[in-house]
Amino acid sequence: MSVTQHCPVGPAGNVGSSVTYVFAVCGPGRPGPFAATCGHTGGGPLRLLAVGPLWAVVQDVPAVTFSETALHRRLTDAAELERCARAHHDVVTAAAAGGPTVPLPLATLYLSHERATAALGANLERFRAALGRVAGRVEWGVKVYVVESDTTARPAPSAPPETPQPGSQRVSGRAYLSRLRHRQHSRELNRESALAAAEQVDRAVREMAVGSVRHRLHGPEATGRDRTQVMNAAYLIAEERGDELATTIRRLRGSPGFDNIEIEVSGPWAPYSFTDGGELAGHQ
Amino acid sequence: MTELDTRGTPPPSTTNLAEILERVLDKGIVIAGDIKIDLLDIELLTIRLRLFISSVETAKKAGIDWWETDPALSSRAAHNALSEENQRLRERIEALAGDDAQEAHRERELRRP
Numbered sequence: 001m002s003v004t005q006h007c008p009v010g011p012a013g014n015v016g017s018s019v020t021y022v023f024a025v026c027g028p029g030r031p032g033p034f035a036a037t038c039g040h041t042g043g044g045p046l047r048l049l050a051v052g053p054l055w056a057v058v059q060d061v062p063a064v065t066f067s068e069t070a071l072h073r074r075l076t077d078a079a080e081l082e083r084c085a086r087a088h089h090d091v092v093t094a095a096a097a098g099g100p101t102v103p104l105p106l107a108t109l110y111l112s113h114e115r116a117t118a119a120l121g122a123n124l125e126r127f128r129a130a131l132g133r134v135a136g137r138v139e140w141g142v143k144v145y146v147v148e149s150d151t152t153a154r155p156a157p158s159a160p161p162e163t164p165q166p167g168s169q170r171v172s173g174r175a176y177l178s179r180l181r182h183r184q185h186s187r188e189l190n191r192e193s194a195l196a197a198a199e200q201v202d203r204a205v206r207e208m209a210v211g212s213v214r215h216r217l218h219g220p221e222a223t224g225r226d227r228t229q230v231m232n233a234a235y236l237i238a239e240e241r242g243d244e245l246a247t248t249i250r251r252l253r254g255s256p257g258f259d260n261i262e263i264e265v266s267g268p269w270a271p272y273s274f275t276d277g278g279e280l281a282g283h284q
Numbered sequence: 285m286t287e288l289d290t291r292g293t294p295p296p297s298t299t300n301l302a303e304i305l306e307r308v309l310d311k312g313i314v315i316a317g318d319i320k321i322d323l324l325d326i327e328l329l330t331i332r333l334r335l336f337i338s339s340v341e342t343a344k345k346a347g348i349d350w351w352e353t354d355p356a357l358s359s360r361a362a363h364n365a366l367s368e369e370n371q372r373l374r375e376r377i378e379a380l381a382g383d384d385a386q387e388a389h390r391e392r393e394l395r396r397p
Contacts, residue, residue, distance in 0.1 A: 019318070019319065022317075024312075025313075066319065067319065068319055068320055068321060071319070071321045072321065072322070072325065075321065075325070075326050075329075076325050076326065076329050078329065078333055081305075081326060081329065081330075082301055085301070085304050085305055085308050085309075086301075086304060088308050089304045089307070089308055092308075102312065102313055103307075103308070103311070103312040103313075104312045104313060104314075104315070105308065105309065105310065105311065105312045105314055105323070106308040106309055106323075106326075107317075107319070107321050108315065108317045109317045109318060109319040110317060110318045110319075111318045111319075115318055119315055119316065119317070120315065122315075123313065123315050126313055127313065130313055141303055173376065173379075173380045174380070176376070177373060177376060177377070180372075180373065181373075215306050216306065216336045216337060217336070217337045218302050218335065218336060218337070219331070219334035219335055219336050219337045220334050221302075221333055221334035221335050222301075222302035222334070222335045222336070232306075266300075266303055269307065272307035272308070272311040272312055273307065273311050275311065275312050275313050276311075276312075276313060276314075
């Protein structure tokens with residue numbers, strides 16, 4: 001069943017050898033709508049494949065650009081990787097808008113619809129369990145950063161006053177020592193308070209979540225040079241509690257000790273991080 | 285994805301990409317496909333692009349160790365930076381103490397009747 005009549009149809013939709021790309025498995029309700037997404041460039045229309053009572057969202061894609069060799073070349077190229085990842089993500093997001101959805105990892109591929117149906121069908125119970133866990137819930141990303149501003153590198157106001165005496169080598173030497181000591185000290189304080197703030201954020205968000213996972217911290221290309229990420233977490237939260245989350249984050253931002261702290265919230269995401277469990281609240 | 289918070293400047297689009305990649309690469313239910321791709325290669329690319337701070341094992345396989353010298357990212361590097369700074373401070377103190385001793389000696393010499 002084709003669900004995207006509006007998209008330009010690539011070679012795989014007409015002639016030539018194609019393979020089956022599986023984006024996600026959805027609950028018995030009809031997934032989508034897929035109005036704003038077309039899947040991978042050069043592929044056919046997005047289709048729904050029945051897997052028992054569930055639906056798989058699939059696309060026929062050209063075998064030549066989705067072979068092992070071609071994928072290795074394309075996915076280790078930054079620009080191509082981004083295109084593929086965003087195409088995959090757009091379809092997963094559209095599917096999740098229609099009902100419970102379990103995403104599959106990037107580039108899950110089968111030689112035919114039949115082979116895809118067989119492989120997915122063999123995992124039907126895993127999909128059912130995962131769909132039950134994520135139904136009515138969404139994933140929110142919460143990231144905490146410490147801002148490494150110039151001001152934090154200067155001595156705290158409580159630092160002993162430096163008494164510069166022009167012409168005196170000894171005093172300016174001591175001032176130099178004092179400055180270094182205070183800079184180091186304030187850097188350490190900054191870092192400690194950032195970790196404490198992150199713990200506070202995590203505790204507060206967990207209270208409304210049914211699951212939480214920590215992702216790897218982002219590097220400088222993703223965060224920007226002037227801040228360091230100290231927490232990158234995802235939470236599985238009931239759909240209707242989005243406003244509550246926003247309120248909690250607003251309250252935390254205004255709390256004491258959050259002066260150099262940035263909290264970023266992203267979502268709602270399809271429940272990528274919770275299809276294979278995730279730490280459940282109350283089970284720690 | 286929409287950012288919940290609309291205050292301040294929007295984060296760079298790479299933030300978004302890192303968030304998407306960390307989800308589409310190793311999350312979701314993994315079932316064996318007919319065509320095998322090595323997601324480790326992609327992870328290494330994203331680490332090389334500095335989108336993620338890698339697990340040490342993964343990165344060492346690829347000979348990536350830039351964070352070990354970046355104080356903002358590594359407690360080990362921070363420790364090294366601290367040791368170096370300590371060493372510099374000790375040297376400075378010794379130099380200053382030496383100056384003090386010499387000067388005190390000179391002053392004593394001058395005060396002698």
